[in-house]
Amino acid sequence: MRAIAGTALANWRQRVRQPSFLVVLLASAALAHLAVPEPDSLWVMVNLGEYRPEYNSAYVGTAAALSGALWLSLAGFYVVGGIGEQGRAAAVAELVAASPLRGWAHHAGRFAGNLAVLATMAAALAAAAAAVQWARGEAVAVDPVALLLPFLVLTLPVLAVAAAAAVLADAVPRLRGGVGNLLWLPVWLTLVLAGQDRVLGAGPVAESLRAQLVEQGLAQDAAEFSVGLMQLDAPPQVFPWTGFALSGDYLAQRLSVVVCALLVALLPALWFRRSAAGRSGGAASGTPREEARPWRPTVYRRLAAAPGTGPGAFPRTVAARFRLLARTMPRWWWAVAAAVNTAALAVPAEAVPTVLLAAWIWPVLLWSALGTRHPGDETADELLAAAPARRRVAAEWAAGVLLAALTGLGPLVRMAATGDWPGAAAWAGGALFVTALALLLGTVSGTRRLFQAGYVALWYLVFNGVSGVDFLGAVRDGGRLTGPSPAAVALAAAVLFAVAAAVAEYRHLRR
Numbered sequence: 001m002r003a004i005a006g007t008a009l010a011n012w013r014q015r016v017r018q019p020s021f022l023v024v025l026l027a028s029a030a031l032a033h034l035a036v037p038e039p040d041s042l043w044v045m046v047n048l049g050e051y052r053p054e055y056n057s058a059y060v061g062t063a064a065a066l067s068g069a070l071w072l073s074l075a076g077f078y079v080v081g082g083i084g085e086q087g088r089a090a091a092v093a094e095l096v097a098a099s100p101l102r103g104w105a106h107h108a109g110r111f112a113g114n115l116a117v118l119a120t121m122a123a124a125l126a127a128a129a130a131a132v133q134w135a136r137g138e139a140v141a142v143d144p145v146a147l148l149l150p151f152l153v154l155t156l157p158v159l160a161v162a163a164a165a166a167v168l169a170d171a172v173p174r175l176r177g178g179v180g181n182l183l184w185l186p187v188w189l190t191l192v193l194a195g196q197d198r199v200l201g202a203g204p205v206a207e208s209l210r211a212q213l214v215e216q217g218l219a220q221d222a223a224e225f226s227v228g229l230m231q232l233d234a235p236p237q238v239f240p241w242t243g244f245a246l247s248g249d250y251l252a253q254r255l256s257v258v259v260c261a262l263l264v265a266l267l268p269a270l271w272f273r274r275s276a277a278g279r280s281g282g283a284a285s286g287t288p289r290e291e292a293r294p295w296r297p298t299v300y301r302r303l304a305a306a307p308g309t310g311p312g313a314f315p316r317t318v319a320a321r322f323r324l325l326a327r328t329m330p331r332w333w334w335a336v337a338a339a340v341n342t343a344a345l346a347v348p349a350e351a352v353p354t355v356l357l358a359a360w361i362w363p364v365l366l367w368s369a370l371g372t373r374h375p376g377d378e379t380a381d382e383l384l385a386a387a388p389a390r391r392r393v394a395a396e397w398a399a400g401v402l403l404a405a406l407t408g409l410g411p412l413v414r415m416a417a418t419g420d421w422p423g424a425a426a427w428a429g430g431a432l433f434v435t436a437l438a439l440l441l442g443t444v445s446g447t448r449r450l451f452q453a454g455y456v457a458l459w460y461l462v463f464n465g466v467s468g469v470d471f472l473g474a475v476r477d478g479g480r481l482t483g484p485s486p487a488a489v490a491l492a493a494a495v496l497f498a499v500a501a502a503v504a505e506y507r508h509l510r511r
Helices: 002-016 019-035 057-080 083-089 092-098 103-136 144-171 178-193 196-200 203-215 248-270 272-280 313-326 331-344 349-359 378-385 389-407 409-417 421-445 449-463 486-510
Strands: 043-047 051-053 226-231 237-239
Touching (some): 002 057, 019 103, 043 051, 043 057, 057 103, 057 226, 103 144, 103 248, 144 196, 144 248, 178 196, 178 449, 196 248, 313 389, 331 349, 389 486, 421 486
16 A cells, blocks of 8 residues: 555656646636636536526536536546656666566556546635635535535546546557547547446436426426536526435445546556566566667668758758658558548538548647657757757748648638638638647647647537637538637737747747
8 A cells, every 4th residue: 555655646746747737727727617607607517408506505516526527537638648658768667567566556556646636636626616606606605515525426536537547548558648648539528428427427416406497397307408618598597406415326336437447547457567578678577688789870761851051941941840740640640631631522511610620630649749859759859959949930830830731621622612711711720820829838848748638628619619719610600600710810829829939939048
């Protein structure tokens, strides 16, 4: 138990010191304002059609807990994941495998550490929910038990699933790094949204809300219930709600979710020592050895020449950066991108924005590399580093825009063919915005995960029809754009690029 606790504490300390943790922690506090909007707002997080409960501790805690279960499990995976990559760089796996620490204890400690990090975010959300309840003013008195109990039974089990998924993704070779990050969105959608009763545990909440609506003569048993940020046509009517009951069967079901998550986190212990021994060449047995390798000259093929100077310097720098981005993906990845572009030419015109959404979630792993060092190719980074800071940042942005143009070419051609010029303008603004956002987050944090988490959440909001953040013109009303104007999106992209360039220039001057 001491080994598990020590591993968990070390994992927690390592994560809370990263910039991405601070960003998600602040976002957790802001999430309470989305979960409990203004009393006269049209936005709701728990949809009951024409009604909503009064903002007392029972409902505020439940709404914030459901929001945390949804959003913290999505974004938290990107915060707690990736520790395996850092450990491999420091040969941690070999050291642990050669030590008396058992593999199951190591992974149990990592699971506990991940869950502790996510629980810290949930605690920030709970504290913010109490402040929001007082600020909304409908029921000023805060009941700590009614407020915190939903976080224990609704939020923590879902966060345990995310913590276990992060451990498993770091331990499976094909899921390490960006591939696991990309797959987490569909897995999360399946587990949390499709399994609302089992994984999210929202069944008793829906039953209690419907029952109390019927008792008060406001609705029938078939009153709709859904969780997620949604906009109503009119402000909902308020009714008192005393919370949902916790039966023994329900508590056992929530505990089973945590136990299943722990078992998933312990799965890598089955192959941990064998995998570490294979990498270390004997470290697992306590006798590390080094094998002599013959000297071979290193030849770099198909690499753009050094940027240099002159009128063609900037295009060469753009080509070098784009080649570094493109060469990291296998041919099947580009085949899927081509298939999505081809689909845009065959679907009905009104479905083209949806195809564009699919096309621009596919390159998220490549965009996330902007502003960061290219892993595994230090010499290529040295060549790009030889260029002036301003030209290098501009080339990064241009390479990202070129990637957006290639992966979204099919929707653009279809929009132009059908005369959808507002959609084409939104396409252009979105290409500039996505690249600038990736460049800024990569430059500030130095890691890929901050953009991967932030962009996936932003993409999901657009996918659910939130027009206020629609940066690519996917949310339409009768064919008309309902989100920010393309000019406003382009202006936001310019501001993001300027900030990224300023940060890069400042770091360059401090060297």
